[in-house]
Amino acid sequence: MLKNYLKEKREFIDNSIKEYLEELKYPPVIAEGMKYAVLNGGKRLRPILLLMTLELLGEDEEKGIPAAVAIEMIHSYSLVHDDLPALDDDDYRRGKLTTHKKYGEAQGILIGDALLTHAFNVITSENQKVASDKIVDIVRLTSQYAGVNGMIGGQMVDIESEGKNIDLPVLQYIHTHKTGKMITLPVEIACIIAGAEAKKKEKLIEYSELIGLAFQIKDDILDIEGDFEKIGKPVGSDTDLEKSTYPSIFGMKKTKEILAEKITAAKEIICSEFQSEKVKLFTDLADYIQNREK
Amino acid sequence: MLKNYLKEKREFIDNSIKEYLEELKYPPVIAEGMKYAVLNGGKRLRPILLLMTLELLGEDEEKGIPAAVAIEMIHSYSLVHDDLPALDDDDYRRGKLTTHKKYGEAQGILIGDALLTHAFNVITSENQKVASDKIVDIVRLTSQYAGVNGMIGGQMVDIESEGKNIDLPVLQYIHTHKTGKMITLPVEIACIIAGAEAKKKEKLIEYSELIGLAFQIKDDILDIEGDFEKIGKPVGSDTDLEKSTYPSIFGMKKTKEILAEKITAAKEIICSEFQSEKVKLFTDLADYIQNREK
Numbered sequence: 001m002l003k004n005y006l007k008e009k010r011e012f013i014d015n016s017i018k019e020y021l022e023e024l025k026y027p028p029v030i031a032e033g034m035k036y037a038v039l040n041g042g043k044r045l046r047p048i049l050l051l052m053t054l055e056l057l058g059e060d061e062e063k064g065i066p067a068a069v070a071i072e073m074i075h076s077y078s079l080v081h082d083d084l085p086a087l088d089d090d091d092y093r094r095g096k097l098t099t100h101k102k103y104g105e106a107q108g109i110l111i112g113d114a115l116l117t118h119a120f121n122v123i124t125s126e127n128q129k130v131a132s133d134k135i136v137d138i139v140r141l142t143s144q145y146a147g148v149n150g151m152i153g154g155q156m157v158d159i160e161s162e163g164k165n166i167d168l169p170v171l172q173y174i175h176t177h178k179t180g181k182m183i184t185l186p187v188e189i190a191c192i193i194a195g196a197e198a199k200k201k202e203k204l205i206e207y208s209e210l211i212g213l214a215f216q217i218k219d220d221i222l223d224i225e226g227d228f229e230k231i232g233k234p235v236g237s238d239t240d241l242e243k244s245t246y247p248s249i250f251g252m253k254k255t256k257e258i259l260a261e262k263i264t265a266a267k268e269i270i271c272s273e274f275q276s277e278k279v280k281l282f283t284d285l286a287d288y289i290q291n292r293e294k
Numbered sequence: 295m296l297k298n299y300l301k302e303k304r305e306f307i308d309n310s311i312k313e314y315l316e317e318l319k320y321p322p323v324i325a326e327g328m329k330y331a332v333l334n335g336g337k338r339l340r341p342i343l344l345l346m347t348l349e350l351l352g353e354d355e356e357k358g359i360p361a362a363v364a365i366e367m368i369h370s371y372s373l374v375h376d377d378l379p380a381l382d383d384d385d386y387r388r389g390k391l392t393t394h395k396k397y398g399e400a401q402g403i404l405i406g407d408a409l410l411t412h413a414f415n416v417i418t419s420e421n422q423k424v425a426s427d428k429i430v431d432i433v434r435l436t437s438q439y440a441g442v443n444g445m446i447g448g449q450m451v452d453i454e455s456e457g458k459n460i461d462l463p464v465l466q467y468i469h470t471h472k473t474g475k476m477i478t479l480p481v482e483i484a485c486i487i488a489g490a491e492a493k494k495k496e497k498l499i500e501y502s503e504l505i506g507l508a509f510q511i512k513d514d515i516l517d518i519e520g521d522f523e524k525i526g527k528p529v530g531s532d533t534d535l536e537k538s539t540y541p542s543i544f545g546m547k548k549t550k551e552i553l554a555e556k557i558t559a560a561k562e563i564i565c566s567e568f569q570s571e572k573v574k575l576f577t578d579l580a581d582y583i584q585n586r587e588k
Contacts, residue, residue, distance in 0.1 A: 027450045086399035105380035117441035124434040132426035140418040147411035156321045
């Protein structure tokens with residue numbers, strides 16, 4: 001059930017992204033590069049979470065499309081910049097050349113900048129069914145969670161921690177900020193759009209924080225145990241960059257136990273608040289994050 | 295009169311920027327780097343234009359502060375990224391080390407990203423006196439003029455034109471997009487905030503386009519005739535990068551004539567629509583752009 005749902009939603013999101021990027025033509029290298037960077041076979045976990053949450057809250061999915069597309073643009077720009085020579089210096093992502101390897105380094109920087117900037121254009125696109133005061137809240141939250149107090153902060157501490165032995169609080173800061181905030185963001189945006197009551201919102205955010213952390217722990221595991229053919233990038237890059245990870249701090253056995261605990265907690269929290277059959281998507285998604293191979 | 299006005303407004307803008315950046319503390323390198331990049335003795339032409347236009351339209355200046363600060367953050371991020379090794383590879387700006395020379399290249403990329411992202415947080419800050427539907431319009435316009443269809447587009451074509459003989463339409467595209475859009479932006483935002491009538495808005499935009507073009511032509515002239523001590527960066531960098539400019543296409547004499555024509559036209563347009571004494575700031579500003587030494 002989840003597998004079909006994810007496939008269907010992934011296609012839906014991809015088509016929505018295409019529609020928003022279609023009108024961009026000039027300069028060709030930026031317009032093409034933006035499409036190349038976003039339309040890359042990604043899992044679309046973040047936009048799907050937004051749509052799932054709207055559905056769970058009984059709200060019209062269509063209202064979430066601009067923000068869902070924008071979040072994926074921001075996620076994609078962050079990958080484009082992370083891959084640059086001055087940062088992780090990666091040549092491949094999901095089995096394809098990284099954006100700067102394909103278009104050049106200056107181009108990679110500007111394509112990333114353009115995606116980030118355009119995301120805010122998409123969130124505020126005209127003729128939406130969402131009220132303006134909610135759109136303002138969405139822009140404020142997005143810029144907070146994607147910025148210095150969110151994703152970029154996590155990325156910076158991650159880079160500065162390379163080659164150092166960091167302790168668990170620092171690793172947790174990296175995980176909750178670099179990955180976590182952008183997984184909580186779509187859930188919180190859906191709550192804004194739907195006007196969710198405080199307790200429902202609280203539980204949804206807790207769920208998103210747990211699966212966000214689980215997602216990152218699983219990433220650390222796949223970097224050691226994963227299959228290049230499946231994950232589309234070289235295995236062992238964390239070790240090469242001397243990055244501290246859950247496995248490097250706790251060992252693999254304990255890391256997998258922690259992963260399982262987070263998944264169980266996420267499922268319990270979501271089931272404690274929501275009883276509709278739609279909650280099954282959320283528990284299945286948690287299981288999927290634990291068991292994914294890429 | 296203009297000189298005192300600019301000095302007073304520059305201090306006011308600098309203090310406003312400081313207030314918005316003050317709360318940022320962690321990670322220290324990003325928080326400090328953002329301050330370093332923005333609080334660099336810039337002319338603050340763009341935010342001052344926003345405040346001037348509000349005043350001319352009889353609107354409360356305070357309503358424009360968040361957007362004015364945000365525009366300067368976006369302008370600063372664009373300079374940080376332009377200076378990177380993969381782009382213009384500049385070591386100095388306004389007589390100080392460029393951000394990536396001071397903090398490192400990865401840091402420079404992320405500091406730029408953080409400034410761009412935070413700009414949208416500032417535009418949408420809470421407890422504003424501007425209605426939400428206008429804030430949404432401001433975010434949409436800002437992301438358009440700063441993005442692929444604006445500043446970034448101009449920057450990309452500029453880079454791709456290095457070492458090539460480009461024709462006037464391409465040079466004009468570069469100028470109107472790389473510099474022009476971000477000079478029209480504050481004027482247009484002020485019109486949104488003040489609810490300016492169509493004809494006033496049209497004339498203000500025409501004025502901003504003319505002084506924006508004049509500003510860039512003057513930049514090209516200063517790159518040849520300027521004084522390092524005053525402009526704070528090496529003279530002749532356009533020539534080094536084999537960039538086409540107004541002087542390289544028209545020669546210096548004709549370039550100065552074109553500059554004078556744009557300034558005259560800008561002053562005529564603004565005086566044709568506004569008769570209050572406040573219009574003098576606009577004509578003086580046009581003269582200042584023509585005669586500036588840095």
